[in-house]
Each structure stands twice: as C-alpha cells, then as structure tokens.
Amino acid sequence: MTRDPRTVLITGATDGIGLALARHYADQGARLILVGRRPISSLDGELFVPEMYCQADLSKPDCAFLVEAFLQEQGIDKIDVLIQNAGTGYYGSVASQASSHIRDLVAVNLMGPVRLTRACYSLVRKAAGKVVLIGSVVSTLPCPDYAVYAATKAALESFGRNLQSEGGVRVQVILPGATRTGLHEKIGLTREVIDWESFPSAEQVARQIAKAIEGSQRVRILGMGNRFYRILGRWFGGLLEGVMKRSASV
Numbered sequence: 015m016t017r018d019p020r021t022v023l024i025t026g027a028t029d030g031i032g033l034a035l036a037r038h039y040a041d042q043g044a045r046l047i048l049v050g051r052r053p054i055s056s057l058d059g060e061l062f063v064p065e066m067y068c069q070a071d072l073s074k075p076d077c078a079f080l081v082e083a084f085l086q087e088q089g090i091d092k093i094d095v096l097i098q099n100a101g102t103g104y105y106g107s108v109a110s111q112a113s114s115h116i117r118d119l120v121a122v123n124l125m126g127p128v129r130l131t132r133a134c135y136s137l138v139r140k141a142a143g144k145v146v147l148i149g150s151v152v153s154t155l156p157c158p159d160y161a162v163y164a165a166t167k168a169a170l171e172s173f174g175r176n177l178q179s180e181g182g183v184r185v186q187v188i189l190p191g192a193t194r195t196g197l198h199e200k201i202g203l204t205r206e207v208i209d210w211e212s213f214p215s216a217e218q219v220a221r222q223i224a225k226a227i228e229g230s231q232r233v234r235i236l237g238m239g240n241r242f243y244r245i246l247g248r249w250f251g252g253l254l255e256g257v258m259k260r261s262a263s264v
C-alpha cells in the first residue's frame with residue numbers, strides 16, 4: 015500500500031460517491047475523517063472506526079460545531095483535502111415539496127458546506143490544502159422537478175468561485191453528472207421515470223473525482239458528455255427550457 019501522508023475529510027461518507035471516495039483514500043493510506051449522520055454501529059466496522067468517524071447531521075445548525083469538536087478531540091491539526099460531498103435532493107415540483115424539506119435540502123447542500131468551510135478554514139490553510147465542493151452538472155441545466163436541488167448546486171459553485179478569489183485556500187468545484195447511487199431512490203425517483211442502471215458507478219465517479227483533485231482546474235466537469243451538457247445549458251438554455259417545459263406535477 016502506498017502511504018498518502020495527507021489528512022482527508024469527507025462528508026457524506028456513508029453511501030454512494032462519498033463511501034467510494036472513503037475507500038479510495040483508505041486504500042491510499044491517507045488519514046481519514048469521515049462525516050455522516052448514521053450511527054457508527056450501522057456502518058462497516060473496518061472503515062468506520064471511532065477515531066475516524068464523526069457523526070453529524072449536516073441539516074442541523076450545530077453540525078460545524080460537532081465536527082470542530084471532533085477534530086479537536088482527535089488532535090487533528092491540519093486538513094489537506096476537505097471534500098464536501100454530502101448531498102440530498104427532491105424529485106417533484108416546488109409546490110409539492112414540504113417547506114421543512116426545502117429547509118433541510120438547502121441546509122445540507124449549501125449551508126452545511128459553507129459552515130464546514132468556515133469551521134475548517136484555518137486547518138486547511140495550515141496544510142496549504144484544498145477545499146473541494148461536490149456540485150452537479152445540473153447547476154447550468156434547466157431541471158424541472160429538481161428546482162431547489164439545482165439552485166443549491168448553482169449557489170455552491172458560486173460560493174466556491176468566490177472563496178477561491180478571496181485567496182487563502184485553494185478551492186475546487188467538481189461537477190459530476192448522473193451517477194448510479196442510492197440518491198435517486200432516496201429523493202423519490204422511480205426507475206419508470208429514469209433508469210439509473212446505465213449511469214456510471216459511484217466507484218468510477220470517485221476515481222474521476224480523486225484524479226481531478228490532483229489537478230488544478232478550479233471548476234472541473236467530469237466526463238465529455240457532461241461537458242457538452244454544460245455548454246448546451248450555458249449557451250442554449252432558453253431553447254432547452256422550452257423543450258423541457260411541462261405542466262407542473264402538483
């Protein structure tokens with residue numbers, strides 16, 4: 015095993031892309047801090063050990079405080095890579111989405127990364143490290159039925175760009191496209207609407223993310239197809255909106 019001397023913090027490490035990233039960096043021998051909301055007793059005991067696992071619900075305002083306290087307890091004095099990957103969503107019209115759900119979605123996808131970035135800023139700076147924000151290619155595409163999700167991802171990208179401009183720490187926004195994870199079912203999609211079987215696996219996407227992290231591109235869109243969609247969304251957004259417009263599913 016190669017020994018990676020870096021300390022890597024990953025949020026949303028209990029499933030999907032985050033779990034695949036955790037396994038990737040564990041294989042590299044990095045020092046890991048894994049953040050998730052599930053109790054440790056429900057997780058794979060080989061990867062999730064008490065000195066590495068911080069249980070924190072990122073929809074709650076005290077999440078950054080919990081992570082900070084954990085880092086102090088464990089004597090973590092630097093973070094080389096802070097990967098803010100946790101995310102949640104909702105499939106359906108805005109009118110059909112409960113306001114408490116909207117609040118939680120915005121909290122996990124946007125407020126959580128902002129709070130954690132602020133809490134971990136000095137540790138990342140000390141390591142001359144990098145803040146990595148996992149956005150989505152949907153941020154520049156018209157996405158009826160994903161309106162709040164897409165808005166949080168667009169705002170996260172903007173946060174990343176402006177944080178980078180402030181200097182002090184390096185920031186990278188990485189935008190995956192559709193990936194085969196449990197997210198789709200969690201947000202209420204069914205295979206009749208979208209069959210996610212053909213999407214790349216969490217492991218494939220995690221490898222692409224890890225590779226992108228070694229590079230210096232500030233905003234990195236994963237995959238040729240997704241780069242094409244991004245261009246399409248940016249320059250032909252009006253046209254696409256017309257094509258995708260449909261009556262609201264309230």
Ligand SMILES: NC(=O)c1ccc[n+]([C@@H]2O[C@H](COP(=O)([O-])OP(=O)(O)OC[C@H]3O[C@@H](n4cnc5c(N)ncnc54)[C@H](OP(=O)(O)O)[C@@H]3O)[C@@H](O)[C@H]2O)c1
Pocket residue numbers: 025026027028029030031032049050051052070071072073074099100101102122148149150151189190191192193194195196197198200216
């Ligand atoms: N899948 C895609 O098609 C796709 C495409 C583009 C971008 N992305 C982005 O990629 C990232 C990872 O998504 P994924 O597909 O791997 O989804 P996933 O399999 O559902 O994993 C999401 C992770 O975030 C955690 N999480 C959700 N709410 C949380 C909360 N309140 N507090 C703490 N942790 C919470 C989940 O915890 P639990 O295990 O407890 O649910 C899980 O560990 C997200 O930011 C997502 O927006 C995904």
